[in-house]
Amino acid sequence: MARTVKIESVSPSAAISGGDILIRGQGFDPSKHVRPRVKFGDREGSVVVAAADFLLARVPDGATHGQIRIAADGMESAPYPFSLGVQIADSLHPVANPAIDRQGNIYATFSGARGQKVPVSVYLIDPSYRVKPFVTEMMNPTGLAFSSDGYLHVSSRFDGTIYRIDPEGHSTVFAEGMGVATGIAFDRHGFLYVGDRSGTLFKIGPDRKTFVFATLEPSIAAYHLAFNAEGDLFVTGPTTSSYDAIYRVTPAGEVSRFYRGLGRPQGLAFDKAGNLYVAASLAGRRGIVCLTPNAKAELVVSGPGVVGMAFLPNRRLILATNSALFHLDWNVEGLPLLS
Numbered sequence: 001m002a003r004t005v006k007i008e009s010v011s012p013s014a015a016i017s018g019g020d021i022l023i024r025g026q027g028f029d030p031s032k033h034v035r036p037r038v039k040f041g042d043r044e045g046s047v048v049v050a051a052a053d054f055l056l057a058r059v060p061d062g063a064t065h066g067q068i069r070i071a072a073d074g075m076e077s078a079p080y081p082f083s084l085g086v087q088i089a090d091s092l093h094p095v096a097n098p099a100i101d102r103q104g105n106i107y108a109t110f111s112g113a114r115g116q117k118v119p120v121s122v123y124l125i126d127p128s129y130r131v132k133p134f135v136t137e138m139m140n141p142t143g144l145a146f147s148s149d150g151y152l153h154v155s156s157r158f159d160g161t162i163y164r165i166d167p168e169g170h171s172t173v174f175a176e177g178m179g180v181a182t183g184i185a186f187d188r189h190g191f192l193y194v195g196d197r198s199g200t201l202f203k204i205g206p207d208r209k210t211f212v213f214a215t216l217e218p219s220i221a222a223y224h225l226a227f228n229a230e231g232d233l234f235v236t237g238p239t240t241s242s243y244d245a246i247y248r249v250t251p252a253g254e255v256s257r258f259y260r261g262l263g264r265p266q267g268l269a270f271d272k273a274g275n276l277y278v279a280a281s282l283a284g285r286r287g288i289v290c291l292t293p294n295a296k297a298e299l300v301v302s303g304p305g306v307v308g309m310a311f312l313p314n315r316r317l318i319l320a321t322n323s324a325l326f327h328l329d330w331n332v333e334g335l336p337l338l339s
Helices: none
Strands: 006-011 020-026 037-040 043-050 054-058 068-072 086-089 106-109 122-125 131-135 141-146 152-156 161-165 171-175 181-186 192-196 200-204 210-215 224-227 233-236 244-249 255-262 268-270 276-282 285-291 297-302 306-311 316-321 325-329
Touching (some): 161 181, 192 224, 224 268, 233 276, 268 306
Parallel strands (some): 141 181
Antiparallel strands (some): 037 043, 233 244, 244 255
């Protein structure tokens, strides 16, 4: 029987540059001690591990086309479909989810080291992916969230202040005294929730009255917040453990553990089907982990340094690493954040 090179499955089915992909198939066994070659479009990726029926390959920098092909012993597989995230902005420093307004503009931070003052605190990336300065003179911007009236709100972990940003990028103080303010999220009733990484979730009403909503284990980095369609608040907060939890907090402030077993979980978002997506590592592989409503976990996007994400209305996912933004064409519809 003639030997063939064939790709049978790729896991996960999406990645950004630097992500590791497990490729299963046949005919990968190298002859004459020459490893097979893996191409992502016209760019060759590195082969981390090779065997007769599987390869672990790394997505190369600069790849712009998602189809995967494998060449071995003078033969080449048919192309296999694959979703590849393409970089749209760099020289940033996000530490949480980006935010997206009704016009499709994307907002991301240059957060900086604690106490570092940078020329631009928040950047606006328009629908054509042109990057523009938006907010200046803010120390350590961290969490981003839009209210139902279309105003961007930004937390500062430097001074525990929440700022309200008008459409021209001018900021005013919305709330103060939030400790080490990190993740923020609005509920359907217009209340703003703020994660103080020292162990407190605050709830701020439309009248700006503030009270303690719930308490959690302190985080070494930040809390990240997201609401599901039922109004429960989900929270991540990396600790010194490599086996961290995701918490669910009911509207009454009752805290329970939704899932445990992720490494350094950070930004999170829901799709319309109720699945939760988390920037984290699962079994040592970093990227975006999908958790079903019954808490079954699977790595669905592979990539290093991923800290957050946001869904666009056109089934496109925006991923934030600690220095850049990527767009990923993906057949997943996100849960709308704006009413």
